[in-house]
Amino acid sequence: MRQYVIDEMRLDDFDRVKAHLDKRFEASEVEGVYWIELDEDVLSDEQKRHRECRPHCFAVELTPGALSVELLVRSKTFLKCACMAYADPRQRRWLMDRVDAIFEKLEISV
Structure with a gap:
């Protein structure tokens, strides 16, 4: 699986990132x-x-030591469809900018 990973997070950084994700994004099951x-x-x-x-x-998967994002664009409605694909360069840049902005906003250096 292709991923964008930010690892070696400290526990207090994990707590801050988790609080941010809980507020801003939908949690899965x-x-x-x-x-x-x-x-x-x-x-x-x-x-x-x-x-x-x-x-x-x-x-996006958040664990106590890392945040990792699959570079696969998924449909939340269907498990399989031709529109599901690995992110193209523009989508990768958009995603990485989005994730990096979270860490900048929370003033977490990685």
Whole structure:
């Protein structure tokens, strides 16, 4: 699985990141996993056409030592569809900027 990972987090940083994710993003049914919904302007053409598959999301897993994000754009509606794909360069940049902004906002250096 392709991922963007920030590791070696301190426990107090984990608590702050968790509080932020709890406030800002939808938690999945799996503990420690959250959904980051993509903005419509970064969806691929196929993802834009698949309105019934929305929202399109990245899965984020937070553990006491790390935050990792799959680079797979998923549909929260369906388990399989042609619109699910690894993030293209623009989507990767959007995601990494989003994750980096969380750490900047919380003043956590990594």
